[in-house]
Amino acid sequence: MPFPLITDPAFYAVTIPAVLLLGVSKSGFGAGFGSLAVPMMALVVSVPEAAAILMPVLFLMDVLGMAAFRKDFDTALLKFLVPFGMLGIGIGALLFKLLNAHTVAALVGGFTLLFLAQRLLFPPQPDSAPPPRWLGALLSTTSGFTSFIAHAGGPPISAYVIPLKLSPVKFTATMAFFFFVVNLSKWIPYGLLGLLDLRNMATSLVLLPIAPIGVWIGVRLARRISQVWFYRFLYAGMFLTGVKLLWDGLV
Numbered sequence: 001m002p003f004p005l006i007t008d009p010a011f012y013a014v015t016i017p018a019v020l021l022l023g024v025s026k027s028g029f030g031a032g033f034g035s036l037a038v039p040m041m042a043l044v045v046s047v048p049e050a051a052a053i054l055m056p057v058l059f060l061m062d063v064l065g066m067a068a069f070r071k072d073f074d075t076a077l078l079k080f081l082v083p084f085g086m087l088g089i090g091i092g093a094l095l096f097k098l099l100n101a102h103t104v105a106a107l108v109g110g111f112t113l114l115f116l117a118q119r120l121l122f123p124p125q126p127d128s129a130p131p132p133r134w135l136g137a138l139l140s141t142t143s144g145f146t147s148f149i150a151h152a153g154g155p156p157i158s159a160y161v162i163p164l165k166l167s168p169v170k171f172t173a174t175m176a177f178f179f180f181v182v183n184l185s186k187w188i189p190y191g192l193l194g195l196l197d198l199r200n201m202a203t204s205l206v207l208l209p210i211a212p213i214g215v216w217i218g219v220r221l222a223r224r225i226s227q228v229w230f231y232r233f234l235y236a237g238m239f240l241t242g243v244k245l246l247w248d249g250l251v
Contacts, residue, residue: 004198005206011044019057019207023214024221025154026061026176036241038150039105039248047102051151052195055186056204057211058151062180064215069173074166077174080133081140081157085182088144088153093189096149105150106249111142112155112242116235128163136160147182148189152245155238 006012018040041050139160147153157178161171190196 005202006045006199008044014044015041015053015207016210019054019210020214020217022054022057023061023211023216024218026065026179026215026218036244038152039244042248047150048193048195049200051149052190052197052200053204053207054151055183055190055196056201057207058179058183060208060211061215062176062183064212065172065176065219066180068215068219069169069176072169072173073177074170074174077161077164078177080136081161081174081178082181084137084140085144085147085153085157085178086185088141088146089148089182089185089189090144091141092145092148093193096189096193099149102249105152105245107146109242109245109247109249112159112238113246115155115159116239116242131160131163144182147179148186152241153179153182155241158238 018037021040022037037054038047038050041053045053139156143153143157145153146156154175157175161174166174187196
């Protein structure tokens, strides 16, 4: 019986940096970078396998993120976002076996780049109104859906929350609690789809010690950086994510 663990050195050479990026993004600093984790791992394993391996890692990161920002989240915003995120999870679970992960990647990447282009060409004014709630409902649902398929829920939800002009800490805290609920709700459908097998879970346990390092780095940066630079790094992460996902989806 083969040992139930991925032992290929190339896998860890790609996956350890991906997990570190994911941890930094969980702190809110450069949040867009987190969506690069699955595309990076897809260089060495399939997209569903990468998503399954990251499940325990995400759970630990979410818990650490909530502990670090437990007093800073926006309760009213969460009450609005979470139900639509759950709707997206349900849609993703129903369509998981019918969808090509590369198609989803291309859609998320294209949407992310369109959002950034809109922000560049039509920059928000200090007195500009917040985005409409129907858009928040749509993007939260999209975030839950793309999170289920490829752990790429960051760009859609960021496209709604960024224009709300939250402080870096409040933005980070709200996203930490949102994705804790979203990621927790994936466990049962992932299990039913047969993704949480012994090999994937054993591999995930090996990666768990990396998770707190990335979160710790990101938390320290998020609490020390100015709001202007925080959002510049956020946009940079979303741009790189958008390009990478669009490239993976089209090539």
